[in-house]
Amino acid sequence: MAETPTTSNYPTRWKRPPVLLTHPAWRKVILLSGLVYLVLAVQTVEVDWQRVYLGLDRGWKFVQGFLLPDFTSRWNDIYAGLMESLTMTLTSTVAGILISVPIGIGAARNLAPAPVYLACRGIITVSRSFQEVIIAILLVAMFGFGPLAGFLTLAFATIGFLSKLLAEEIEDCDRSQIEAIRATGASWWQVVNYAVQPQVMPRLVGLSLYRLDINFRESAVIGIVGAGGIGATLNTAIDRYEYDSAGAILIIIIAIVLVVEYSSSYIRRWVQ
């Protein structure tokens, strides 16, 4: 064939060049030191095997409680805690969304002037830098035990989460649609309403539902530090060594999270 001599002059071997750590010597040094650090770090973890052995017994009781959950004997407490948690979850999510939307718009580089942008990004950073439990401890100290502290904690945490993701979604908007609406002589509000809102709405709905289900799970956690809800009930049950009631509470939490998860994915597909 005529093609054979023309290709014979070209290399027949090719290897993908490394993307990260392109220097061969440095690559070895960095990988090796990483490995050494990992080994050393694992060695510093002290395991008290005797304590583990004792704990196995308690853990087994817990598993038994989980397998034979007791919904009835503490039902009134569970029901009250559950209602408190669900109320806390819903109200804090709604309040969080209402506050997040303006902050999210303000934190979008393509819609807000620099001072507003920086202020809103600042709020988001503050909200995101604290974990829910830490905020809950602070707010329980300020407002006392109970669901008010929980509501405020979850609403505050929602702001950091939703505003940031909404702002990023707005920044990723199709520029040409914004440009086209702006070219008609539309004002800033009209640009937001006509060009930005239709583009980000499905994502905002999806994120809000996702946050609703995070807030429910978090409400169980922050209850343990005193912010009311099902978490408080769970904490009491564990403190009393009533693992069968605790198991029942955990099963209810898992069931609710599953329901919210499935319904939210369904709703998200529906709003596309």
Added chain:
Amino acid sequence: MLKLDKVSKTYKTGDKALHNACFEVPAGQVVGLIGPSGAGKSTLIRCINRLVEPTSGSITLGGTELTGLGRKELRRARRRIGMIFQEYALVERLTVMENVLSGRLGYVPAWRSYLRKYSPDDIALAFSLLDKVGLADHYNKRADALSGGQRQRVGIARALEQNPELLLVDEPTASLDPKTSRQIMRLIRSACQERNLPAIINIHDVLLAQQFSDRIIGLKNGEIVFDGAPDALTDQVLTTIYGDEDWTQLRGETTGHDREPEMPPVDLAEGV
């Protein structure tokens, strides 16, 4: 009437996109703006409605100096200038009707546009324009349910809904098949003739430009290198605009033996 006097644009990066552009467009004249990619065609038409802020020079439309207008006056000026975009730039998740009515945004207060409460005149105009572009039955469809040609028709209706005094058209046929391209150009052309509307059409296809414009302006490296009748666009002129190429083939004027066999027309986009 539109008048540009020594309009220049230098981007922050230092790119001189436009240099001392001077020309006048009388009422009813359709100007084809041609030139290689990056010659400043897009910049030039965006300077007119100040989607891109010109660095220096003056632009006047019907006695209004457009450069140096404040926010509010700029909105008033923009609503007098209709714009049609490459890739249509419709708001995809809004209905066809909302897209057309968005042409009125510069005229209605934000609360009215938010509630979609447009005046009967605006609505009647929108229906008549949709009928004129051949989409009378599609008004409640979502814009992303339409084909490319149909979307560009909605884009035309949106621009005309503004009752503009000037039409700026940016690569209207860039992603359309040859037949649809001609239909779209014919539609823009007839809309201009009906209303005695001047238009600047930024276009890559030299043949389309010649066929549908009253006048051709050639840009190269941000400078106007040709301004004249479509017939005056000789091979020599094309070479100054684009550089060396065998222009006779492009025109299809010669049917010499070296000509490639005619390919059957391929319908790239969905039909209208």
